[in-house]
Amino acid sequence: MFGIYLKRELGRRKKAALVIALGLALGIALVITVSSVSAGMTQAQDKVLKSLYGLGTDMTVTKAQSAPKAGSSQGPNFKFDAKSSSKSSQSSDRVMTQGGQALKSSLVEKVSAQKGVASAVGALSLNITKVDGSFTQGKAKSTSGSSSSSSSSSQNQGGPGGSSGSGGGQPQVQGGGANFNVNSYSVAGVDVSNQELGPLASMKITSGKTFTSSQTSAKVAVVSKSYAKSKKYKVGSTFKVSGTKYTVIGIATPSSSESSTDVYLPLKQAQTLADSKNKVTTIYVKATDSKQISAVKKEIQANISGTTVTTSSDLASTVSGSLSTASSLASSVGKWLSIAVLAAAFLVAALLTSSAVSRRVREFGTLKALGWPSRNVTRQVVGESMVNGLIGGGLGIALGLAAAYTVTAISPKLTAQLGSTGGGMGGGPGGGPGGGPGQQSASNTLQIALTAPVSLTTIALAVGLAVTGGLIAGAMGGWRASRMRPADALRSVS
Incomplete structure (x- = not known):
C-alpha cells in the first residue's frame, strides 16, 4: 500500500520532485568536484615532496652552514699549471659539499637509536664544477x-x-686567448646497503642495474635519465671526476616529478672525492608511525643538538606558485563554497517540500479522516523526500564524476616553486641532491599536471549527503503534515 501510494504521488508531482532533486544534485556535484580536485592537489604536492624526500622518507636531519669567516672566499677557485706549449688543453674539477655542514657518520647510528625512528641512512651531497678548455x-x-x-x-x-x-x-x-667549457652537475653519495631510504629511493632503474651491497667502494655510478641524455651516456659509458674513472651501471628515472640529482655514487666514493671521510650532509629518517612524526622530530632535536630536522609539512610550507595558490583556494574557498551551496540546496529542498505539503491540505486531511495516524502521513512525506534525495544524489554523482573526468582529461599544468626552508644549505646548480627537503639555495620550478581522482569515500559521502538532504526535507514537511487536522480538509472544500 505504502509503495503504491508513494509511486503514484511522485508520478503526479514530477516537476516538483525534479526541482528538489536537481537542487540537491548541484550541491552534491559541487562537493564531489571540490573533494576530487582537493585530492588531486594533495597528490600533486606529494609528487613535489617525493621528488626531494624520497619514497618512505618522513624527515631529514641536517646542520646549517656556518657563516664564512671574515676575509675568506667561498667562491670557486680553479688553478692551472703553466705550460710552455703554444696551445695546451687544461681541465680541472672543483668538488664541493652542499646541503649544510658535514656531519659525522656516527650520528646516523645515534639518530637510528632515537625513540620512534624505524631506520636512518646518511647521504653526501656534492656539486661538481668541471672546467676544461685551452689557452692559445x-x-x-x-x-x-x-x-x-x-x-x-x-x-x-x-x-x-x-x-x-x-x-x-x-x-x-x-x-x-682562451676557450673553456664549464659543466656543473650534482652528485649524491648513496649508502648502498640501504637504498630503500635516501636519494635513490624515489628513482626507478630503467636501464642497467642499481648498486649492490658489495659495491661500497666500487668506481661505479648511476645517472639520471635526463643527465644521461644530455651527455649521451648509456650503460657501460665511463667518465672521470678529478682523475678517477667511473663506469655507468644504471640509468634512473624519477618515480614522480623531476630529479634534482644528476649522478649517484657509492657513499665512500663520494666521501673520497670531497675529502670528507666518514662525513655525511643529510640523514634520511623513517619513523615507525607516520602519526608520530612531530614527536620524533622533537625527540631528535632534543637529543642531538645543533641539527635541523625538516619534515614534509615544513617543506610544504615552502612550496609556492600556482600549485600552492590553487591548493589554498580548493581547501578554503572551495570548501566553504561547497558547504554554502549544499546548505542552500538542503534549505530549498526543505522549503519546497513544506510548500508542497501546504498544497496537499485536502489530501492529508482526508487521509486522517479515513483513519490514517499522523505517523503514516509523516512516513509518506519522508518517503517521498527520501526518493527525491536519492534521485538528486544519483544525478549529483553523475555530474560530479563528469566534472572530475573533465578536469583529469584537460590536466591543467600547475607550477610549484620550491624555495629554501632556511636550513642553510650550500645549494648549487641543480638544487641540492639529497640535501633534504626544501634545502635548495635557489628556487626550483616544477610543472605538475592536475588530476581529480574520485575515491569510494567521496562517493559514500555523496550518498550520505543525498540521504541527509532527503531526511531534512522530509522531516520539515512531515512535521507540518502531522499537524494537520481532518477539519482543515473540510474548510478547503469550496
Whole structure:
C-alpha cells in the first residue's frame, strides 16, 4: 500500500520532485568536484615532496652552514699549471659539499637509536664544477711590421709598452686567448646497503642495474635519465671526476616529478672525492608511525643538538606558485563554497517540500479522516523526500564524476616553486641532491599536471549527503503534515 501510494504521488508531482532533486544534485556535484580536485592537489604536492624526500622518507636531519669567516672566499677557485706549449688543453674539477655542514657518520647510528625512528641512512651531497678548455698564446708584432715573435719573448723587445729592439716600433700582442667549457652537475653519495631510504629511493632503474651491497667502494655510478641524455651516456659509458674513472651501471628515472640529482655514487666514493671521510650532509629518517612524526622530530632535536630536522609539512610550507595558490583556494574557498551551496540546496529542498505539503491540505486531511495516524502521513512525506534525495544524489554523482573526468582529461599544468626552508644549505646548480627537503639555495620550478581522482569515500559521502538532504526535507514537511487536522480538509472544500 505504502509503495503504491508513494509511486503514484511522485508520478503526479514530477516537476516538483525534479526541482528538489536537481537542487540537491548541484550541491552534491559541487562537493564531489571540490573533494576530487582537493585530492588531486594533495597528490600533486606529494609528487613535489617525493621528488626531494624520497619514497618512505618522513624527515631529514641536517646542520646549517656556518657563516664564512671574515676575509675568506667561498667562491670557486680553479688553478692551472703553466705550460710552455703554444696551445695546451687544461681541465680541472672543483668538488664541493652542499646541503649544510658535514656531519659525522656516527650520528646516523645515534639518530637510528632515537625513540620512534624505524631506520636512518646518511647521504653526501656534492656539486661538481668541471672546467676544461685551452689557452692559445698570442703573437707580439711591432707596429712597423718589421719583427714578429711569440709573446714569450716580448721582454726582449721591450715588452708591450716598451720599444722594439730592431725597429723602434711599439709591439702589440695579436691573437691568442682562451676557450673553456664549464659543466656543473650534482652528485649524491648513496649508502648502498640501504637504498630503500635516501636519494635513490624515489628513482626507478630503467636501464642497467642499481648498486649492490658489495659495491661500497666500487668506481661505479648511476645517472639520471635526463643527465644521461644530455651527455649521451648509456650503460657501460665511463667518465672521470678529478682523475678517477667511473663506469655507468644504471640509468634512473624519477618515480614522480623531476630529479634534482644528476649522478649517484657509492657513499665512500663520494666521501673520497670531497675529502670528507666518514662525513655525511643529510640523514634520511623513517619513523615507525607516520602519526608520530612531530614527536620524533622533537625527540631528535632534543637529543642531538645543533641539527635541523625538516619534515614534509615544513617543506610544504615552502612550496609556492600556482600549485600552492590553487591548493589554498580548493581547501578554503572551495570548501566553504561547497558547504554554502549544499546548505542552500538542503534549505530549498526543505522549503519546497513544506510548500508542497501546504498544497496537499485536502489530501492529508482526508487521509486522517479515513483513519490514517499522523505517523503514516509523516512516513509518506519522508518517503517521498527520501526518493527525491536519492534521485538528486544519483544525478549529483553523475555530474560530479563528469566534472572530475573533465578536469583529469584537460590536466591543467600547475607550477610549484620550491624555495629554501632556511636550513642553510650550500645549494648549487641543480638544487641540492639529497640535501633534504626544501634545502635548495635557489628556487626550483616544477610543472605538475592536475588530476581529480574520485575515491569510494567521496562517493559514500555523496550518498550520505543525498540521504541527509532527503531526511531534512522530509522531516520539515512531515512535521507540518502531522499537524494537520481532518477539519482543515473540510474548510478547503469550496
